[in-house]
Amino acid sequence: MGGRREHYAPIAREADEPVFHERWEARTFGISGFVLVLLRGNTERFRFAMEQLPREVYMSGYYQRWLGGLERLLVEAGYLGRGELDARLLDGAAAQGARTRSPARLALVSRLMRSYLRPRLPRWVCAHVLPRVTGTLRPVFWRPRFHLGDRVRVRSGPERAFTRKPGYVRGRPGVVSAHHRAALFADARGEGRRARPQHLYTVAFDGRELWGEHAEPETEVRVDLFESHLEPA
Amino acid sequence: MSHAPVSERHEDPAVRVEALEALLVEKGLVDPSVVDEVIEHYETNVGPLNGAKVIARAWVDPAYRARLLHDATKAIAELGFGGPEGHMVIAVENSPSVHNVVVCTLCSCYPWSVLGLPPAWYKSPAYRSRMVAEPRAVLREMGLDLPQVLRVRVWDSSAEARYLVLPERPAGTEGMDERELATLVTRDAMIGVARALGPATAGTHA
Numbered sequence: 410m411g412g413r414r415e416h417y418a419p420i421a422r423e424a425d426e427p428v429f430h431e432r433w434e435a436r437t438f439g440i441s442g443f444v445l446v447l448l449r450g451n452t453e454r455f456r457f458a459m460e461q462l463p464r465e466v467y468m469s470g471y472y473q474r475w476l477g478g479l480e481r482l483l484v485e486a487g488y489l490g491r492g493e494l495d496a497r498l499l500d501g502a503a504a505q506g507a508r509t510r511s512p513a514r515l516a517l518v519s520r521l522m523r524s525y526l527r528p529r530l531p532r533w534v535c536a537h538v539l540p541r542v543t544g545t546l547r548p549v550f551w552r553p554r555f556h557l558g559d560r561v562r563v564r565s566g567p568e569r570a571f572t573r574k575p576g577y578v579r580g581r582p583g584v585v586s587a588h589h590r591a592a593l594f595a596d597a598r599g600e601g602r603r604a605r606p607q608h609l610y611t612v613a614f615d616g617r618e619l620w621g622e623h624a625e626p627e628t629e630v631r632v633d634l635f636e637s638h639l640e641p642a
Numbered sequence: 643m644s645h646a647p648v649s650e651r652h653e654d655p656a657v658r659v660e661a662l663e664a665l666l667v668e669k670g671l672v673d674p675s676v677v678d679e680v681i682e683h684y685e686t687n688v689g690p691l692n693g694a695k696v697i698a699r700a701w702v703d704p705a706y707r708a709r710l711l712h713d714a715t716k717a718i719a720e721l722g723f724g725g726p727e728g729h730m731v732i733a734v735e736n737s738p739s740v741h742n743v744v745v746c747t748l749c750s751c752y753p754w755s756v757l758g759l760p761p762a763w764y765k766s767p768a769y770r771s772r773m774v775a776e777p778r779a780v781l782r783e784m785g786l787d788l789p790q791v792l793r794v795r796v797w798d799s800s801a802e803a804r805y806l807v808l809p810e811r812p813a814g815t816e817g818m819d820e821r822e823l824a825t826l827v828t829r830d831a832m833i834g835v836a837r838a839l840g841p842a843t844a845g846t847h848a
Binding site: 414415423429494525539545574625629 | 655656657658659661662663665666669672673675677678679681682684685715718719721723724725730747748750755758759761762765766767768770771772777778779783784790791792794796797
């Protein structure tokens with residue numbers, strides 16, 4: 410949504426905002442977390458499922474979007490039939506999702522999730538175990554193509570259906586300000602494609618390179634981008 | 643494939659999620675008691691108080707501050723915080739010449755392990771669209787008017803890293819200990835849309 414004027418509006422802040430405004434939001438959050446672990450789904454697929462929702466569903470709210478994305482993921486993966494939920498709500502008939510998971514797996518995931526639901530965790534778990542389980546950094550033997558201080562340009566060729574490259578940096582020049590080693594390629598993961606990990610960088614863009622004469626003075630935007638998003642400038 | 647005669651959708655999300663949960667429980671895809679615990683965890687255990695402890699520690703302990711800026715995930719782990727959306731945290735430091743602020747234009751990425759779940763305004767299309775293009779105007783609207791000479795650096799969390807702003811320690815806090823300092827560190831200061839509170843606002847230290 411970066412720089413898209415159709416979304417511009419005043420920022421509405423709420424004093425003493427609760428974590429969840431309504432119970433259904435909390436249920437949506439909790440169920441999504443559980444199902445994503447159970448199905449070994451990845452966050453990128455979840456994001457892609459949300460992005461493919463009809464615009465009015467996507468724009469209707471944050472947890473509305475989670476709920477829609479979750480339903481979509483479950484249907485795509487075959488656990489839920491298309492229209493199965495609506496059939497249940499409206500006393501209709503629909504094909505049921507045939508796929509299931511074993512009770513043993515359900516129990517395992519329950520135990521796994523409970524194990525991290527505590528105020529503090531052992532240091533080595535936070536520093537070494539969880540980043541490996543939930544993180545996407547992967548060791549690779551090939552070298553990074555770009556280095557700190559390199560001038561790069563964001564590729565502007567045809568886009569795939571899902572990308573983590575923000576639209577407002579397409580074709581823009583910037584400078585590599587960090588190299589984060591290599592990570593699983595988010596764009597491929599969202600679409601369920603297999604792809605090798607890619608070196609991941611932070612690129613600094615001067616405001617004027619992004620917004621031209623409309624840019625505010627002395628501003629820059631730093632964006633995390635995968636190697637295939639970039640070319641030498 | 644589908645032979646559903648149902649063409650309508652029941653739109654009320656509260657009704658939909660209740661029915662979805664019931665369906666998933668029947669199918670053996672959800673354990674509702676774990677869902678209860680996940681919700682409780684994010685309502686009670688995880689929140690900006692975690693981040694405030696991290697920042698206060700960095701203000702009083704220069705060696706910790708250096709570790710935080712070098713590898714925030716590991717430095718945060720020292721205090722026992724981690725978990726989802728906390729697997730690659732990067733701390734960015736405010737200074738007299740640079741002000742940092744965080745956004746996610748593609749969805750609403752946020753360092754849950756130290757800040758909890760994001761507030762509604764952070765997830766709003768208005769914040770997501772405007773912060774990268776007119777950060778000074780947005781910050782001014784949110785009560786932070788920055789001098790023109792200060793460089794504004796906006797971090798768009800578009801991939802793996804989740805960013806935590808290390809605000810400047812407020813003046814006049816030399817006599818305060820780590821626990822007192824933590825009360826000055828607000829969620830908004832760690833996102834970068836505010837400064838840390840001054841000592842006068844910290845209750846007993848008026």
